[in-house]
Amino acid sequence: MTPESTADGGRLSLLDVYLCNHRPFGEIHGITRFVIEFLYFGIKEARSCLFAGLFFVSIFIVPRTGVFGIPRYDVLLIIALAIQSLMIWSKLETWDEAKAIGLFHVVGFALEVFKTSGSIQSWSYPDFAYTKVLGVPLFSGFMYAAVGSYIIQAWRLFDLRIHHHPSYWMAGLIAIAIYANFFTHHFIGDYRWYIAACALGLYARTTVTYRPYDRDRRMPLLVAFVLIGFFIWLAENISTFFGIWQYPNQIGAWSVVHLGKWSSWSLLVVMTFTIVANLKHIKQKIYVPV
Template sequence: MIRPLLASLVAVDAHLLGQRPLPAAARLPRFLREFLYFGIKEARACLFVVLFFAAVFTVPREGLLGLPRYDVLLVVALAIQFGMLAAKLETWDEFKAIGLFHAVGFALELFKTSPAIGSWSYPDAAYTKVLGVPLFAGFMYAAVGSYIIQAWRLFDLRVLHHPPHWMAALVATLIYANFFTHHFIGDYRWYLAACALGLYARSTVVFRPLDRDRRMPLLLAFVLIGFFIWLAENLSTFLQLWRYPNQVGAWAAVHVGKWSSWALLVVMTFTLVANLKHVKERIHVPD
């Protein structure tokens, strides 16, 4: 059953990477045709996210077959990840990058959930918890990297006027550090956001929904992706996957200020993806 599904997915990718719409779609006005394929490619790029959240929706809070929910979600995340690798939907280099996203995210989770910080918590028990953090948690960060990697291929992405890589790496490092240090020396996210704004002000992402190149400011892409992650975070806390201190008694919407944090995290994730060899070749850095 799994092999036919993977074969079908490969066939879908082959069609999406082509430049001819299905006959039914070809009769639509160009705007609707491109908008349709843009939506399909976005959904396909979110494969890991969609499958993972399908598991979040369907796995009962008490778990399955005696296995706690967090452990079931870890098994699901690993199965999706290795399935994508086996189907060659990801290369080994991309797989290693996603592993790095997992490690970076998990380290942040360990810090944020520590008793001294207590930014949020994972209320349910699990066999695969390390210092109170279930191992599946890192995959939520890896999912952002997986989306960017998949979108890069499906949309034939290119970036024009990207800042020098060392500058981008420096800002990304400072963004990551601020997630830790703002508990001790103040929150400098808006200063870092201003730096990112100046750094990427001229950067443009070129993408192909169907057969023509379209353009978007790279900064707008960061903000939009951050917004959808914020929506996913609201859904996750509503399902009690984790919770913030103000959600212990009853659920409340995640503060909109988290949107800025996620947008900055997307900047950091994009910087890591941009250093993959085949991605770097499609990034224009002015002399």
């Protein structure tokens, strides 16, 4: 088995080639099928979360005092760049995927700069770092890029196909409204629930077909948005517990991140998905007639 070429001219690792093209072990039924499909689903999920998982683990292992005199935030940036470089070198990520992840980094970093600015102060990064720009450590953009990385990798590994996708211009408007509301709600009110209602109507008929093993499975796309948002909310709780960043109500003592953040993360997933879907649509390689 040799690495396959992708549509952008890149090459896939032997692991990805196997996960995408493995042959089933004959006819399987009942509990055996459930166990095997669940196992392959877990493997593909873990592979899709590789960048996010490794970066998240680094939050645990890097002490708050830093490493060898290098501040913690700077160490996290070095680790994020090293993980990305390793994934490209090992063909676990193509250059086109890396460019898309870079776009998510920029989008996320811009939001971080606004949210931590003096007049807003939604949260803060209390520790010193040499790689802080406008008060925000550069590694922070990779937290948003991790979400994009997961969606990009899962799309390929699970052979995702989207059915009844709404008009791209309408999906794009919802994504823009979601991103804009993160900024404007400080000045003209929070319209997330109105935007969420629009997204609910827009994607109500949309389903995603995915292949954990050798058979296609289908689920409503909205369910995927909510589930991913929930796991990001859990990761945020762990990150704030370890003091990577802090909300104002966590400065004296840590407390659980407000459950309302789950909705914000789910909307962010909608926006991230829309960017990925439109990038793939531009390359004309994903959608099948429905």
